[in-house]
Amino acid sequence: xxxxxxxxxxxxxGTVDIxxxxxxxxxxxxxxxxxxxxxxALENPGLPEGIIYTDDFKEVLNDPExxxxxxxxxxxxxxxxxxxxALESGKxxxxxxxxxxxxxxxxxxxxxxxxxxNIFYEASVGGGIPVVVPAKESLIANNIKxxxxxLNGTTNFILSLMETDNLDFSEALRIAKxxxxxxxxxxxxxxxxxxxxxxAILAMNAFHIFFDFDLINTTGIxxxxxxxxxxxxxxxxxxxxxxxxxxxxxxxxxxxxxxLVPMTDIxxxxxxxxxxxxxxxxxxxxxxxxGKGAGRYVTASAVVADIMKTHNKELWTHDYTYTDKxxxxxxxxxxxxxxxxxxxxxxxxxxxxxxxxxITNEISIHDVEDAIKGKDYALxxxxx
Amino acid sequence: xxxxxxxxxxxxxGTVDIxxxxxxxxxxxxxxxxxxxxxxALENPGLPEGIIYTDDFKEVLNDPExxxxxxxxxxxxxxxxxxxxALESGKxxxxxxxxxxxxxxxxxxxxxxxxxxNIFYEASVGGGIPVVVPAKESLIANNIKxxxxxLNGTTNFILSLMETDNLDFSEALRIAKxxxxxxxxxxxxxxxxxxxxxxAILAMNAFHIFFDFDLINTTGIxxxxxxxxxxxxxxxxxxxxxxxxxxxxxxxxxxxxxxLVPMTDIxxxxxxxxxxxxxxxxxxxxxxxxGKGAGRYVTASAVVADIMKTHNKELWTHDYTYTDKxxxxxxxxxxxxxxxxxxxxxxxxxxxxxxxxxITNEISIHDVEDAIKGKDYALxxxxx
Numbered sequence: 075x076x077x078x079x080x081x082x083x084x085x086x087x088g089t090v091d092i093x094x095x096x097x098x099x100x101x102x103x104x105x106x107x108x109x110x111x112x113x114x115a116l117e118n119p120g121l122p123e124g125i126i127y128t129d130d131f132k133e134v135l136n137d138p139e140x141x142x143x144x145x146x147x148x149x150x151x152x153x154x155x156x157x158x159x160a161l162e163s164g165k166x167x168x169x170x171x172x173x174x175x176x177x178x179x180x181x182x183x184x185x186x187x188x189x190x191x192n193i194f195y196e197a198s199v200g201g202g203i204p205v206v207v208p209a210k211e212s213l214i215a216n217n218i219k220x221x222x223x224x225l226n227g228t229t230n231f232i233l234s235l236m237e238t239d240n241l242d243f244s245e246a247l248r249i250a251k252x253x254x255x256x257x258x259x260x261x262x263x264x265x266x267x268x269x270x271x272x273x274a275i276l277a278m279n280a281f282h283i284f285f286d287f288d289l290i291n292t293t294g295i296x297x298x299x300x301x302x303x304x305x306x307x308x309x310x311x312x313x314x315x316x317x318x319x320x321x322x323x324x325x326x327x328x329x330x331x332x333x334l335v336p337m338t339d340i341x342x343x344x345x346x347x348x349x350x351x352x353x354x355x356x357x358x359x360x361x362x363x364x365g366k367g368a369g370r371y372v373t374a375s376a377v378v379a380d381i382m383k384t385h386n387k388e389l390w391t392h393d394y395t396y397t398d399k400x401x402x403x404x405x406x407x408x409x410x411x412x413x414x415x416x417x418x419x420x421x422x423x424x425x426x427x428x429x430x431x432x433i434t435n436e437i438s439i440h441d442v443e444d445a446i447k448g449k450d451y452a453l454x455x456x457x458x
Numbered sequence: 459x460x461x462x463x464x465x466x467x468x469x470x471x472g473t474v475d476i477x478x479x480x481x482x483x484x485x486x487x488x489x490x491x492x493x494x495x496x497x498x499a500l501e502n503p504g505l506p507e508g509i510i511y512t513d514d515f516k517e518v519l520n521d522p523e524x525x526x527x528x529x530x531x532x533x534x535x536x537x538x539x540x541x542x543x544a545l546e547s548g549k550x551x552x553x554x555x556x557x558x559x560x561x562x563x564x565x566x567x568x569x570x571x572x573x574x575x576n577i578f579y580e581a582s583v584g585g586g587i588p589v590v591v592p593a594k595e596s597l598i599a600n601n602i603k604x605x606x607x608x609l610n611g612t613t614n615f616i617l618s619l620m621e622t623d624n625l626d627f628s629e630a631l632r633i634a635k636x637x638x639x640x641x642x643x644x645x646x647x648x649x650x651x652x653x654x655x656x657x658a659i660l661a662m663n664a665f666h667i668f669f670d671f672d673l674i675n676t677t678g679i680x681x682x683x684x685x686x687x688x689x690x691x692x693x694x695x696x697x698x699x700x701x702x703x704x705x706x707x708x709x710x711x712x713x714x715x716x717x718l719v720p721m722t723d724i725x726x727x728x729x730x731x732x733x734x735x736x737x738x739x740x741x742x743x744x745x746x747x748x749g750k751g752a753g754r755y756v757t758a759s760a761v762v763a764d765i766m767k768t769h770n771k772e773l774w775t776h777d778y779t780y781t782d783k784x785x786x787x788x789x790x791x792x793x794x795x796x797x798x799x800x801x802x803x804x805x806x807x808x809x810x811x812x813x814x815x816x817i818t819n820e821i822s823i824h825d826v827e828d829a830i831k832g833k834d835y836a837l838x839x840x841x842x
Contacts, residue, residue, distance in 0.1 A: 092599050092741060103598060103775065196596065202742035204588075204596030212580065212588030214487060215476050215762035340748065343724055357476060358586035358759035361749035364724065365742065375742035378599035386772040391487065 075106055077381060078134035080156055081146030082115035085170055085197070088374030089144065093381070094122050100378075104385045111140060115147075135159050142384050144377060145169040154178060161185040161193065166384040168377055170197035176271040180284040183392035192390050194380035199272045200225065200349045202372040203365035207383070209353060210279050210390070216355035218280040220320035222457070225272040227347035227367035228255045228263040229295045229315045233303075234345045237312065242300055255347065265294035266315060266330040273317035273328060276351065280319065281326050282394040291329040291402035298332050302411055302452050305431050306334050309424060311409075312342045313454065318403060320354075327403035333455040334409050334433075340364075341457070404439035407456035408432075416445045459490055461765060462518035464540055465530030466499035469554055469581070472758030473528065477765070478506050484762075488769045495524060499531075519543050526768050528761060529553040538562060545569040545577065550768040552761055554581035560655040564668040567776035576774050578764035583656045584609065584733045586756040587749035591767070593737060594663050594774070600739035602664040604704035606841070609656040611731035611751035612639045612647040613679045613699045617687075618729045621696065626684055639731065649678035650699060650714040657701035657712060660735065664703065665710050666778045675713040675786035682716050686795055686836050689815050690718050693808060695793075696726045697838065702787060704738075711787035717839040718793050718817075724748075725841070788823035791840035792816075800829045 112134045118127040143160035186193040196206045235246040262268045270292045311334035319328040335342035344350045349367030354360045366372045410432045422433040496518045502511040527544035570577040580590045619630040646652045654676045695718035703712040719726035728734040733751030738744045750756045794816045808815040
């Protein structure tokens with residue numbers, strides 16, 4: 075196979091590096107030559123000899139020898155043009171672009187299908203953790219019921235740091251920024267949009283649907299305080315940014331929100347920049363995938379696996395139905411923290427110097443809103 | 459595809475059931491008819507209409523219409539004859555037979571390759587958890603360094619029960635037997651051979667080797683007492699039956715043994731009949747797969763995924779090298795419990811009414827043996 079890599083940043087350069095170092099082994103494994111012909115970026119980061127550097131992506135797209143185009147520039151504009159053009163030229167595409175798949179998956183998948191090529195996007199969810207392919211292929215027997223996960227490493231790092239180093243949100247954020255863990259547009263991480271992109275991709279494949287990404291109810295971690303974290307801990311929980319998608323009676327519920335997770339639960343023990351995805355199925359019950367959610371070689375590992383997968387001529391179908399029935403998940407157990415007692419159906423409560431904490435039974439958000447009307451409160455979901 | 463299922467016990471009947479109920483969806487997903495033509499067993503368990511019952515496996519093997527033979531009778535004799543005969547007739551094979559792959563993988567893989575068909579065996583490791591396929595395909599970029607896991611649900615159930623219900627080994631074993639959790643040949647579970655079969659299969663694929671199964675150093679859980687479990691807990695550990703395989707300087711180290719795992723570690727929180735596999739890689743670092751290790755539909759889920767995978771015409775290679783350099787892993791941290799003090803390089807020690815507990819630094823088993831010579835002791839590995 076002849077590969078053109080467009081985008082030579084962290085992950086792009088990591089991909090070139092792995093394909094160079096592991097060339098011989100990979101070729102033996104798949105029984106085909108593995109040749110990186112082009113590296114394309116605005117500047118040459120020092121490509122190994124033998125790889126053509128270009129700053130013009132059209133050179134890659136117009137070369138009939140190229141079988142696989144790897145899009146690693148990100149964003150919704152150029153990336154989309156490049157991918158559509160590659161697919162229309164009959165080239166397979168591999169991408170790590172979660173925002174693009176979340177927003178324009180349907181259009182891209184249809185273009186791939188029309189041109190009898192594949193677009194693979196394992197690296198768009200959970201960094202290097204195998205989850206998109208296993209969910210689509212290894213769990214094929216199952217009707218997936220629910221997906222839950224910690225899908226953003228940056229916010230999980232911040233929440234972990236707040237706990238272990240006893241820091242406020244703003245202090246932990248400053249450290250994460252200094253370490254280069256926070257996206258240039260920090261809202262993507264902190265307000266939950268990055269996690270929402272990823273749960274959208276998993277939900278599409280799990281429930282065989284397309285939908286408008288903006289229908290997803292997204293809350294980030296800016297409202298998580300050290301005080302609530304400490305109360306949660308006292309009751310046996312950690313606060314995690316949980317993305318979830320599940321089949322409801324008449325819709326698919328999808329949301330991203332800070333959620334109390336029991337510390338006895340494996341998901342509650344996922345710390346630092348690690349990600350986890352738990353998939354609840356009818357036949358195989360719950361299956362869980364865990365690993366690092368980001369990093370040069372971590373993510374490049376998934377990109378390389380997808381590139382190798384194009385060797386297999388089998389075409390993926392994304393024969394899904396469009397739906398506008400995407401709703402928030404608003405029946406749940408809740409954590410409520412107020413400064414005065416409230417009337418609520420609760421499982422557990424705790425009072426400390428005028429602070430009232432309730433872990434409710436599974437109730438509707440409307441009942442919660444009625445109970446806290448006019449009061450100061452902090453409110454989070456609680457995972458069962 | 460036309461399928462013949464040989465063996466209609468728990469997993470075989472579950473497989474028939476899933477293929478019947480999910481037929482339409484699976485056909486749409488892979489774009490091919492999915493027809494179970496034969497169910498073969500000594501007795502008809504009540505096959506759905508339209509499936510031919512036979513007690514003669516030759517009828518299945520001799521039917522040129524059958525594309526995929528699913529071997530679910532287990533054991534090393536008939537199962538091997540059936541699989542080799544199916545492969546030689548140009549039929550794909552799907553099996554859950556861990557003992558057979560562990561002992562005769564090389565011969566079976568070579569027969570598959572010679573006849574241009576596949577033999578898939580996802581269900582042989584970790585029940586329904588996707589791990590064989592993800593390790594071989596999704597982690598293809600990586601040179602795997604180490605695999606560790608809890609691969610036997612029965613012993614994990616017994617160890618969990620000893621802890622949660624404060625029981626002796628023999629009491630917990632009796633309950634597990636009453637629940638039907640223990641294999642007819644109980645030694646397979648209790649002495650670690652079942653876990654050894656599974657780590658052998660993972661090690662083959664991870665390190666691209668074939669080897670004599672009997673070289674694996676296997677210790678089961680019969681020596682785990684409630685007393686040591688309680689000491690371990692006091693020091694922050696749980697005792698788990700850990701199977702591991704790793705690249706050593708001049709060999710591949712493989713063994714199965716009861717091991718102390720920190721309770722802060724995700725692997726230490728895998729309870730009951732759940733399994734977990736952690737794979738440590740060079741590029742993607744550590745990746746972990748978790749789920750139920752057994753059960754009718756749990757395991758059938760993996761069998762069905764493998765059957766669907768035969769639709770893909772890509773042939774798996776198992777182009778591995780035979781080695782006799784399989785050794786125990788005998789440099790480790792150790793837990794030592796004696797009734798008198800010993801001289802040892804330790805990280806942590808604990809004394810209680812004449813009982814001496816040591817958690818050593820990473821040392822050689824020979825140093826341990828020197829120190830405990832002539833003394834009463836309990837000895838387990840400790841996971842880092």
